[in-house]
Amino acid sequence: MKKIEVADGIHMLSMNVEDILFEGMWDIANGVTLNSYIVKGDKTAIIDGVIGWDGIPDTLYKNLEEINIAPKDIDYLIVNHMEPDHSGWIEDFKKINKDFTIICTDKSAKLVKSFFGDDEKIQVVKEGDTLDLGKGKKLSFHPVPNVHWPDTMLTYEEETKTLFSCDMYGSFGKINENYCDDNLTEEEIEFFEEEGIRYFSNVMATFTPQVKKAIKKTGEFDIKLIAPGHGPIYRKNPQKIIDDYTRFSKYSDGAGKNEVTILWGSMYGMTKKAVDYAEKVLEKKGIKVNKLEMPLKSESEMMATVFKSAGIIVAAPTYEYKMFPPVAVALEELGRKKVTGKAAFSFGSYGWSGGAQKELNEILERNRMKWDFVEAVEFEGSPLQEDLDKVKEGILKLIEKMEDKIVK
Ligand SMILES: Cc1cc2nc3c(=O)[nH]c(=O)nc-3n(C[C@H](O)[C@H](O)[C@H](O)COP(=O)(O)O)c2cc1C
Ligand SMILES: [Fe+2]
Ligand SMILES: [Fe+2]
Structure with missing residues (x-):
């Protein structure tokens, strides 16, 4: 698992996963990353906590400690999307931290209950609701239903102008060294564009009308950084992945490359x-x-x-x-x-x-x-x-x- 400070007070924890069938069916030749983000103010939030594929996510806890965060110090779990590739570790997390609040949409709250039982402390958020973590870190929440599942939302952090986009703006492909577009090589940028097409076609294509709405919603934010749940983050040129997704949406409707x-x-x-x-x-x-x-x-x-x-x-x-x-x-x-x-x-x-x-x-x-x-x-x-x-x-x-x- 890699950890990088991607903006002031925001850490990315990322894990490569290979040799799996994504969604139990997609044979993804080049793997995929699962990304979590930690936002630290006076309070600490983790966004899209990744699953430990091999049971209790020890590696995640170890990495948290290395950035001076004890799992029990996490106050909020922001569940942008309940699909277990983003939230599957809640059950293990409960064993070591009894006192945290899950922040999610109403649709997600129902899913949290049916997947993990109903003893969770849940705070349901609606479009535009905010959460002040202190030390200048303020999150706002923006549902984008059916950008994959009905519960999905985007989370935006005001101070660093970071959009935590979950499945939106994601791509397949494991990451070797370079996690941000500002240090990806030309070949890596091309690689992730192709892997973005593979991801969009395999996971997102059915939901193209909702993806188009989410692209429109993205336009409402002043964005310096896009931090998705899968694939690299976009800090040098966030517009690049927005443009890519705009083009991929057109592929769903019959457009394509000259091939x-x-x-x-x-x-x-x-x-x-x-x-x-x-x-x-x-x-x-x-x-x-x-x-x-x-x-x-x-x-x-x-x-x-x-x-x-x-x-x-x-x-x-x-x-x-x-x-x-x-x-x-x-x-x-x-x-x-x-x-x-x-x-x-x-x-x-x-x-x-x-x-x-x-x-x-x-x-x-x-x-x-x-x-x-x-x-x-x-x-x-x-x-x-x-x-x-x-x-x-x-x-x-x-x-x-x-x-x-x-x-x-
Ligand atoms: C298992 C099998 C089933 C076939 N069923 C039909 C059929 O129902 N109707 C038909 O016109 N031809 C049928 N054929 C013939 C093939 O369509 C024909 O041999 C064709 O040339 C095969 O082209 P291919 O070599 O590109 O596979 C069948 C052939 C096989 C081996
Ligand atoms: Fe998903
Ligand atoms: Fe996902």
Whole structure:
């Protein structure tokens, strides 16, 4: 666990977590950080206390001591969001500190009770409520419901102009040495931008309308520092992560980078022949191609890659009268995360009846995805030259459709 004084009287405690499935399902290749913050006035508050994945969070207590804070001296736990990746240690904390107050929204209070029992001292806060910690440190609270869970809020510290944004403005990716944007290298900044896309697409995409509201709310504060629950903090240029999140919200609605992602699968290589051909056509046009062979790619990577692309090609054969299941499952997942409005094209091989295309339409319809498709190409067995010509034609039309969707 790392600890850094990020502003006068504000410490960040951060822990890298690897080899876990985030939310029990996302295979995050580059890990994630869990960040807690300590705000010290006359009274002490801890914001988003991180979980000890291995039981009692001894390391957290040890680190608190090193910054001269005994766990029993903590007066307030600010629960910006009750999800256990931020608050899972309350139960252990109770064993060593009987006298602390939890500050949270009314929705969070209900969750605290159902997750940790109802013997907690809870102070419910509403929009604009404040808490004076003394020595100039004053916190204010700002609910942003459904920026992940219904209970979520932002906490703002007036003196240092710090926004503790919880899941908002977070990203995946473990942190090695540099925790603030003012000492991240160019490569690290790029790394966290990509990991931000992965995080947004995996965790936040379903809640894009609420994220947009939270971005708007961010505009009401004078901000010097953004301190999220996951990923680096932004002190040199807080606007950078606000701009990133603004752009990611647009990816949810169909915008994307000037890239085409081919989401594909093939049992015996027939569809693959057309995929390889499509890749060459796109490369000749100077467009970056991302190939996602399913089920080999992780769901986390699939989601991030499709999410950030302005153009999508779905290439899948027919399997038992329906679409090749690994590709159908991926599409379904994109639908559940409300990845809508993408420019798209589909093709695939069949043996006798076909059916992949029909299922594709059903998935799109059921999830109200509103992807804008070029006419599909289906071929029997191995694609003939005339089939490949149709694939090329489809790609050229796809490129046209992508034009007004490209944002970066
Ligand atoms: C397990 C299995 C199930 C299949 N089910 C169907 C089917 O229901 N209807 C159909 O037209 N073709 C079906 N096929 C044939 C494939 O769609 C055909 O072989 C196609 O060329 C496979 O393309 P691929 O090599 O890209 O996987 C099936 C093939 C397999 C191996
Ligand atoms: Fe969360
Ligand atoms: Fe979180």
